[in-house]
Amino acid sequence: MASVQISEAEKVYIMHGVRDDLRVDGRGCEDYRHMEIETDVVSNTDGSAKVRMGHTDVLVGIKAELRRPRPNVPDEGYLEFFVDCSANATPEFEGRGGEELGVELSNTLYKVFNSHRSLDLRSLCVCPGEHCWVLYVDVLLLQCDGNLFDAMSIAIKAALFNTRIPKVRVLEDEEGGKEIELSDDPYDCLRLRVDNIPCIVTLCKVGHRHVVDATLQEKACSAASLLVAVTPRGAVTCVRKLGAGSLDPDSIFEMTETGKRVGKALHAPLMELLQKDESLGKKRQKVGFLA
Amino acid sequence: MAGLELLSDQGYRLDGRKASELRKVQARMGVFGQADGSAYMEQGNTKALAVVYGPHEVRGSRSKSLHDRAVINCQYSMATFSTAERKRRPHGDRKSSEMSLHLKQTFEAAVLTQLYPRSQIDIYVKILQSDGGNYSACVNAATLALVDAGIPMRDYVCACTAGFAEGTALADLCHAEETGGGTALSLALLPRSQSIALVQMDARLHQDHLDTLMEAAMEACKGLSKVLDSVVRQHLQEVSVLSRD
Numbered sequence: 310m311a312s313v314q315i316s317e318a319e320k321v322y323i324m325h326g327v328r329d330d331l332r333v334d335g336r337g338c339e340d341y342r343h344m345e346i347e348t349d350v351v352s353n354t355d356g357s358a359k360v361r362m363g364h365t366d367v368l369v370g371i372k373a374e375l376r377r378p379r380p381n382v383p384d385e386g387y388l389e390f391f392v393d394c395s396a397n398a399t400p401e402f403e404g405r406g407g408e409e410l411g412v413e414l415s416n417t418l419y420k421v422f423n424s425h426r427s428l429d430l431r432s433l434c435v436c437p438g439e440h441c442w443v444l445y446v447d448v449l450l451l452q453c454d455g456n457l458f459d460a461m462s463i464a465i466k467a468a469l470f471n472t473r474i475p476k477v478r479v480l481e482d483e484e485g486g487k488e489i490e491l492s493d494d495p496y497d498c499l500r501l502r503v504d505n506i507p508c509i510v511t512l513c514k515v516g517h518r519h520v521v522d523a524t525l526q527e528k529a530c531s532a533a534s535l536l537v538a539v540t541p542r543g544a545v546t547c548v549r550k551l552g553a554g555s556l557d558p559d560s561i562f563e564m565t566e567t568g569k570r571v572g573k574a575l576h577a578p579l580m581e582l583l584q585k586d587e588s589l590g591k592k593r594q595k596v597g598f599l600a
Numbered sequence: 601m602a603g604l605e606l607l608s609d610q611g612y613r614l615d616g617r618k619a620s621e622l623r624k625v626q627a628r629m630g631v632f633g634q635a636d637g638s639a640y641m642e643q644g645n646t647k648a649l650a651v652v653y654g655p656h657e658v659r660g661s662r663s664k665s666l667h668d669r670a671v672i673n674c675q676y677s678m679a680t681f682s683t684a685e686r687k688r689r690p691h692g693d694r695k696s697s698e699m700s701l702h703l704k705q706t707f708e709a710a711v712l713t714q715l716y717p718r719s720q721i722d723i724y725v726k727i728l729q730s731d732g733g734n735y736s737a738c739v740n741a742a743t744l745a746l747v748d749a750g751i752p753m754r755d756y757v758c759a760c761t762a763g764f765a766e767g768t769a770l771a772d773l774c775h776a777e778e779t780g781g782g783t784a785l786s787l788a789l790l791p792r793s794q795s796i797a798l799v800q801m802d803a804r805l806h807q808d809h810l811d812t813l814m815e816a817a818m819e820a821c822k823g824l825s826k827v828l829d830s831v832v833r834q835h836l837q838e839v840s841v842l843s844r845d
Binding site: 351352353354357364366368370371372374391393395396397398399400403404405445447449451452453454597598599600 | 626628631632633634635638640642645647649651653659673675677679680681682683684686690692722724726728729730731
């Protein structure tokens with residue numbers, strides 16, 4: 310990951326700030342940075358979203374493909390995650406440099422999102438045992454300034470909300486042969502229910518307190534952080550400790566509680582924004598990277 | 601030709617353009633804060649991002665460094681969702697390695713590398729959405745990113761593709777025209793000196809037509825250079841207004 314080098318004095322400054330609930334950029338411990346979310350930015354995907362959070366920039370594209378379902382769950386579709394740590398983010402990612410981080414991130418995303426509790430995977434099934442929709446969720450990191458997981462999860466949720474899968478029908482002829490027919494109407498499509506999709510809140514332990522949405526500087530002051538995936542109802546679906554240091558059980562409990570509170574509060578404005586954007590329809594001005 | 605009529609009898613192309621008409625070009629400089637220079641470029645539906653880091657010390661083995669000029673290091677990659685068919689890997693395949701090499705050659709011809717001996721300039725380009733003319737979108741985006749990074753160049757490098765159908769040269773091909781079976785030529789031009797930084801044509805063409813094709817591509821590049829110039833000027837104006845306040 311893109312690294313910053315900070316001096317001892319800076320560390321002390323940041324830690325004292327966190328102790329007094331006033332961070333370097335003026336935020337409190339549970340505040341997010343300014344966020345910009347835009348959906349439908351890449352037109353040759355089935356769904357896409359771009360999230361910018363401070364200097365962290367993430368682009369998510371979702372493509373749906375018809376594949377054979379997994380043998381152990383023949384009546385469900387599935388999601389595939391791929392995180393591309395592009396050299397745009399930092400020169401360290403050039404060549405194969407970003408691969409390790411990419412695999413780590415995509416595995417975590419897989420654990421957080423790919424469950425029938427967060428997404429109705431049954432609705433992705435076209436013909437049990439033979440055909441299902443596979444959603445390829447490709448995350449592109451364009452800039453890293455800490456808090457990748459939160460930005461990625463928000464972008465994924467927005468992109469899933471934006472995803473439109475063409476409706477297909479299975480036709481059967483006399484000999485039992487099956488044929489898949491694609492709907493002629495491009496507006497006749499399947500939407501995903503994103504009500505139960507969790508958002509990730511990463512909490513960074515700085516000194517005796519923990520902060521939400523840590524920048525790279527703050528991350529450099531902390532030894533360990535905790536990833537909490539929270540659904541809109543406040544259920545925790547995944548907890549994972551990240552980083553080299555260790556955490557005591559009490560602070561893990563405390564951090565999970567904060568994560569629950571912050572995560573729950575994150576969903577409502579996000580959904581409101583996505584719905585508002587959608588209701589504008591064609592009138593919405595597309596900015597993308599031109600803003 | 602593979603069933604597609606690239607140029608209608610009325611002189612219009614598949615997407616309704618005239619033969620020498622370019623697609624809509626939109627661009628912005630300074631997209632990212634962390635990089636030394638960055639730019640975003642849209643040519644029709646082809647979208648490219650370019651980021652420049654440097655000039656900085658040579659990373660990795662010192663043996664790569666050159667004592668009299670800077671090393672230019674390019675990486676071309678495509679987002680996995682950029683094409684109609686999903687790509688498995690963003691970079692590292694043969695096509696993107698070749699593209700990286702072409703970009704390197706192009707920019708070695710344009711950047712004043714002798715000003716920065718023993719250093720390195722990184723140019724990373726990413727195709728976000730691909731609809732023909734990937735190489736030219738990358739070159740144009742990288743030029744803007746280099747300008748944004750303040751790296752001295754001989755001139756803007758402008759690139760464009762040109763194709764040939766029904767005895768007419770077509771400028772700035774889209775994906776359908778590129779894959780439609782006709783000839784495609786990509787050309788990178790330094791417009792002021794009219795010198796060519798890179799030219800590439802992979803298909804068969806009668807030698808008599810080569811001149812017209814080159815001429816069309818060069819005209820298109822000159823058109824693009826005007827657009828790039830206006831983008832740079834507008835960006836400078838915005839930045840200078842901001843810094844004056």
